[in-house]
Amino acid sequence: MSGPSTYVPGSAFERWLDQRLPIMRLAHDSFLAFPTPRNLNYWYTFGGILSFALVVQIVTGIVLAMHYVPSISGAFASVQRIERDVPFGWLVQNIHSVGASMFFLAVYIHMLRGLYYGSYKAPREILWILGVVIYLLMMATAFMGYVLPWGQMSFWGATVITNLFSAIPVVGDPIKLWLLGGFATDNATLNRFFSLHYLLPFMIFGVVVLHIWALHVPGNNNPLGVDVKSPADTVPFHPYYTVKDAFAMAVFVLLFAAFVFYAPDSLGHPDNLIPANPLVTPAEIVPEWYLLPFYAILRAIPDKLGGVLAMFGSIGVLFILPWLDTSKVRSMRFRPLARWGFVLFVGVCLALGWCGGQLPDKAVYQSGRYVQTFEYRTAAGAIATGAISARTSAELERRAHAEEARIGAAMITMHASVAPFQIKVVQLSQMLTLYYFGFFLLLLPILGLIERPGRVPDTIAKAVLKDAATAERSA
Amino acid sequence: MRRGMLLILAAFCCSLAAPALAASEARHPHPQAWSFAKPLGTFDQASVQRGYQVYEEVCSACHSLSALSYRNLGDKGGPFAAYRAKNHETGAEEVRIGPSAHGGKFISPNDNPAVKAIAAKFDVSEIDGTTGDIVQRPARPADRFASPFVNEAAARAANGGAYPPDLSVITRARHGGADYIYALLTGYGEAPPPGVEEVPGKHYNPYFRGGWVAMAPQLTPDRVSFTDGSPSTPDQMARDVASFLEWAGDPKAELRKKMGVAVLGYLLALTLLLFFAYRQIWRGEKH
Ligand code: HEM
Numbered sequence: 083m084s085g086p087s088t089y090v091p092g093s094a095f096e097r098w099l100d101q102r103l104p105i106m107r108l109a110h111d112s113f114l115a116f117p118t119p120r121n122l123n124y125w126y127t128f129g130g131i132l133s134f135a136l137v138v139q140i141v142t143g144i145v146l147a148m149h150y151v152p153s154i155s156g157a158f159a160s161v162q163r164i165e166r167d168v169p170f171g172w173l174v175q176n177i178h179s180v181g182a183s184m185f186f187l188a189v190y191i192h193m194l195r196g197l198y199y200g201s202y203k204a205p206r207e208i209l210w211i212l213g214v215v216i217y218l219l220m221m222a223t224a225f226m227g228y229v230l231p232w233g234q235m236s237f238w239g240a241t242v243i244t245n246l247f248s249a250i251p252v253v254g255d256p257i258k259l260w261l262l263g264g265f266a267t268d269n270a271t272l273n274r275f276f277s278l279h280y281l282l283p284f285m286i287f288g289v290v291v292l293h294i295w296a297l298h299v300p301g302n303n304n305p306l307g308v309d310v311k312s313p314a315d316t317v318p319f320h321p322y323y324t325v326k327d328a329f330a331m332a333v334f335v336l337l338f339a340a341f342v343f344y345a346p347d348s349l350g351h352p353d354n355l356i357p358a359n360p361l362v363t364p365a366e367i368v369p370e371w372y373l374l375p376f377y378a379i380l381r382a383i384p385d386k387l388g389g390v391l392a393m394f395g396s397i398g399v400l401f402i403l404p405w406l407d408t409s410k411v412r413s414m415r416f417r418p419l420a421r422w423g424f425v426l427f428v429g430v431c432l433a434l435g436w437c438g439g440q441l442p443d444k445a446v447y448q449s450g451r452y453v454q455t456f457e458y459r460t461a462a463g464a465i466a467t468g469a470i471s472a473r474t475s476a477e478l479e480r481r482a483h484a485e486e487a488r489i490g491a492a493m494i495t496m497h498a499s500v501a502p503f504q505i506k507v508v509q510l511s512q513m514l515t516l517y518y519f520g521f522f523l524l525l526l527p528i529l530g531l532i533e534r535p536g537r538v539p540d541t542i543a544k545a546v547l548k549d550a551a552t553a554e555r556s557a
Numbered sequence: 558m559r560r561g562m563l564l565i566l567a568a569f570c571c572s573l574a575a576p577a578l579a580a581s582e583a584r585h586p587h588p589q590a591w592s593f594a595k596p597l598g599t600f601d602q603a604s605v606q607r608g609y610q611v612y613e614e615v616c617s618a619c620h621s622l623s624a625l626s627y628r629n630l631g632d633k634g635g636p637f638a639a640y641r642a643k644n645h646e647t648g649a650e651e652v653r654i655g656p657s658a659h660g661g662k663f664i665s666p667n668d669n670p671a672v673k674a675i676a677a678k679f680d681v682s683e684i685d686g687t688t689g690d691i692v693q694r695p696a697r698p699a700d701r702f703a704s705p706f707v708n709e710a711a712a713r714a715a716n717g718g719a720y721p722p723d724l725s726v727i728t729r730a731r732h733g734g735a736d737y738i739y740a741l742l743t744g745y746g747e748a749p750p751p752g753v754e755e756v757p758g759k760h761y762n763p764y765f766r767g768g769w770v771a772m773a774p775q776l777t778p779d780r781v782s783f784t785d786g787s788p789s790t791p792d793q794m795a796r797d798v799a800s801f802l803e804w805a806g807d808p809k810a811e812l813r814k815k816m817g818v819a820v821l822g823y824l825l826a827l828t829l830l831l832f833f834a835y836r837q838i839w840r841g842e843k844h
Contacts, residue, residue: 120844162624162725165809172809173816321838329835332828339824343817344596347729355730356722365766476582484752543843550843 088115112298117316118323119304121542125195126302127330128188134331135185136290140283142178150230152276154269157232158357176346182224183349184338186372189217197403198424200412201303207404209296214400216289221373221397223282226275228370233354238367240275241267246393249386266360306545307412308538315542366441374438375431379518381442382511392515399522406522408530416536420529427521434514442508450502452478456485457494465494475501584763586733586740589796593735593803597818599811600804602656605636607783608801611794613675614781616724619716619772621704624725625805627676628698631666634811636804639664639671672698679703717758719771728799728806735799740764742795745774 089107091097100107149168151160164171193213196202202210225243229236244261248254263270301310310316317323341349349371353364369377376393383389399406414421451471460466470485472478478499486493539545588594592601609630612622630637640653642661653661654671666672676696681703685692696703706712713720728734744764749755759769776791776798787793804810 120842122844159624166624166629172813176813317842317844322842325831325835325838329828329831332824332831336821336824336828339817339820343813343820346813352730352732355726480750480752482752483754484750487752546843 087111112294113324114318114320116298116319117301117310117313118319119302119310119315119542120317120322121304121306121546122302122323122326123305124326124330125191125198125305127327128192128195129297130327131188131331131334132185132192133290134334135181135188136283136286139178139181139185140287142174142181143280143283145174146178147280150276152230152273154232154272154358157230157272161231173342176342180338180341180346180349182227183370183372184334184341185220186224188334189220190372193217194428197427198414198421199303199305200307200407200409200414202404203407203412204404205300206296206303209293209300210404211401212289212293212296214397216286216293217400218397219282219286219289223279223286224370224372226279226282228354229272229275230279231354232272232358234356234358234362234364235351235354235367237267237358237360238364239369240271242367243369244271246380246386246390249390251387303412304542305413305415306539306542307415308540308542308545311541312543368439371435371439374436375434376438378434378438378511379515381438382508382515392519396515396518399519403522403526407526408528409526409533409535410530411535411538413538416538417529417533418536419533420526423521423525423529426517430514430517430521434511434518437507437511437514440507442506442511444507445504446507446510447505448473448502449504452499452501454478454482454497454499456496458489459492459494475499583766583768584740584744586736586764588736589739589799591735591800591803593800593810597814599814600634600636601800602636603785604797604800605804606655607785607787607793608797608799608804609636610783611776611781611798612724612801613678615775615794616798617702618705619712619721621706621723622702622725622805623704623723625702626698627672627679627696627700627702628666628669629805629808630675631664631669631672631698632808633663634808635666636801637669637671637675639669667698669698676700717771721772724802724805726806728803735803737764738799738802739795741770742776742798743791 087107087110089100089104089110091100091106096106099105146164149160149164149171151157161175164175166172168174196210196213225239229240244258244267247257247261250257259265261271261274262268263274304310351368351370356364368374376396379396380389380393383392409417409420411417414424451473452475453469453471455467455469457465457467468485468489470478470481472481482496482499486496539548592598592604612620629635631639637654638656640661640663641650642653643649644651652664652670676698679696679700679702680693681696681700682691682693684690706715709720722730728738731737733740741762741764744762745760747761747763749761749768753761753768755761756769759771760773761768762770776794778791779789780791780794782789783793787797
């Protein structure tokens with residue numbers, strides 16, 4: 083841990099223990115006395131919130147696993163049994179399913195915080211990379227968890243995602259076979275997904291321990307991005323940050339509980355309450371909201387292998403982020419251009435999420451209507467021209483049918499329909515994907531070289547005291 | 558900048574609330590004034606009871622309800638929950654069915670006379686322990702609801718190839734929930750728009766995905782005669798059966814909502830307490 087230990091054993095037993103297993107010393111130095119920058123804001127409470135969310139998922143998950151039946155004939159019914167017959171099973175089940183969404187909400191805020199304050203830069207590269215490893219494990223865990231209830235989305239989600247691997251040359255098909263445990267999504271798939279879904283959270287737990295270890299070597303970064311230089315810059319973690327984290331966690335749990343008790347189904351898809359049926363493809367196959375941006379990137383690339391590479395690349399690029407950003411200044415507070423690049427980046431991620439939930443061919447912008455012209459013979463025998471128009475091609479087709487039925491044998495020719503200029507969801511996704519990668523691969527490397535940063539304060543203490551003084555004067 | 562970040566967070570939350578995918582071309586059901594729709598709303602038990610009658614007399618000919626047992630009808634919060642209470646005028650002990658307005662002692666669903674009578678109307682099969690034969694016996698409260706068909710293939714064969722889905726969680730498995738069930742059951746009879754091709758053997762219903770449903774109109778006037786004397790109009794029957802299916806799909810909803818008030822109240826107090834503790838501890842520390 084950073085700095086010499088300040089632990090003083092309080093009793094003979096603690097002294098005895100300290101000489102054999104200094105676990106109290108470790109806890110004291112890591113979570114009580116740990117010197118922490120005095121200027122951490124609420125965005126810094128999400129690490130603690132995530133630790134809480136992880137424990138909640140593990141505890142509720144263990145209880146669910148006591149009642150869940152991992153077989154294609156029993157899984158769906160066993161979830162209903164949990165909700166109806168297991169005492170408070172409905173509560174445990176709701177906490178676990180809403181909890182997954184809350185976990186991702188927290189992790190996205192946590193990651194964007196790290197991005198904004200430059201927490202991935204030296205000396206915190208390993209800390210950041212461990213975070214990306216956690217995030218990958220979280221995605222795998224959530225995906226496999228969603229398969230377990232064996233609803234329509236479970237089945238078809240598993241089928242679509244495992245099928246992606248077959249795009250990889252040479253090893254793709256063997257990988258897919260290995261993931262599914264057979265030639266199709268079936269009982270073997272469900273069993274191995276259950277096994278892995280139980281395993282991965284504990285792997286996440288292990289990586290979180292490394293993550294916090296890597297945090298405690300250099301200590302926290304902070305919203306100013308300047309290093310801690312003297313004890314005046316810090317406060318002990320306890321009670322200052324224990325109480326601040328506890329308050330933020332309570333607000334988070336309020337939101338969590340509001341979903342659990344008043345809208346438990348709202349974050350899921352209704353189709354997943356239809357039992358899985360390999361013979362009926364749902365009208366739309368969509369992942370859970372937190373994976374939608376990656377689904378949009380996948381579908382933005384017309385080529386299957388290209389889409390898979392772009393999707394994995396969008397997370398892969400996070401691993402090398404510490405070396406892509408060339409700026410010496412950590413916090414984007416002092417980076418007038420990068421800051422707007424960041425704001426746009428967040429907007430692009432949200433827009434990608436929206437695109438992931440839409441049908442790719444849906445028009446987001448359309449200049450006018452679909453038009454179709456035709457010629458027919460009037461009652462007097464002359465040739466006349468008619469035209470119909472509609473907002474969508476399906477509507478136009480319907481009108482054309484109706485028109486043909488009305489005119490009957492007097493119809494001479496029906497011309498091909500003319501589509502208006504459109505920007506479709508897939509094209510929008512392509513533009514957004516371009517910015518997503520451009521932000522990391524072009525903007526951050528170049529901005530660091532050309533941007534003129536604002537004046538970075540010398541120390542945390544100085545900046546904090548100056549802020550407090552101006553606040554007092556204006557009050 | 559801080560305000561910018563908050564705006565982004567707000568936008569993010571809004572984007573969560575937006576439905577992920579617009580449902581396909583089906584017409585949107587109109588929201589009805591359900592007693593259970595409000596955040597603290599409860600079931601109208603008289604309506605759920607009538608709805609059960611509609612299910613039993615009409616829908617159960619084709620649709621299973623496999624996640625429920627007969628005893629669930631007599632659970633606390635169920636339509637046939639029974640309480641033993643003293644009649645204030647005669648002083649005699651009597652059994653009251655339905656929500657206990659004046660308290661009384663809850664009767665276990667296995668001893669509930671209404672539930673036992675309902676279960677006894679149905680036969681279930683079991684294996685005779687001495688001969689090994691499959692025999693039929695009247696159902697008991699602990700048995701699952703009897704299914705009309707032995708398997709999906711038999712159900713399809715009897716319904717022109719279409720599968721009448723299990724209704725256990727149907728209100729949660731469709732956009733629109735109970736509004737959709739009501740709209741679907743009362744949405745027949747409209748002529749399809751011009752240009753839409755007729756599908757033989759199917760019925761036009763604008764609320765159904767694709768417009769053509771294999772289920773014929775079910776709720777014709779006077780299809781059931783309600784024991785409580787309510788009018789047997791298609792509208793009333795559809796409303797009641799939708800209420801029943803809402804209860805069947807989410808029988809813990811009332812308990813959940815009631816508990817939510819206590820939990821959120823407790824958390825709110827805790828949050829305020831922690832906020833003041835935070836202010837107190839940080840007082841005098843610049844940050
Ligand atoms: C289970 C998931 C995770 C847990 C439990 C967790 C836990 C924590 C904790 C307790 C802290 C210190 C408090 C704070 O700064 O908020 C922290 C800091 C940090 N985490 Fe995580 N984390 C998780 C996931 C991630 C992910 C996915 C990333 C990035 C890809 C990440 C990157 C960081 C960084 C860069 C810091 C240092 C921030 C700074 O000092 O400015 N973490 N994490």
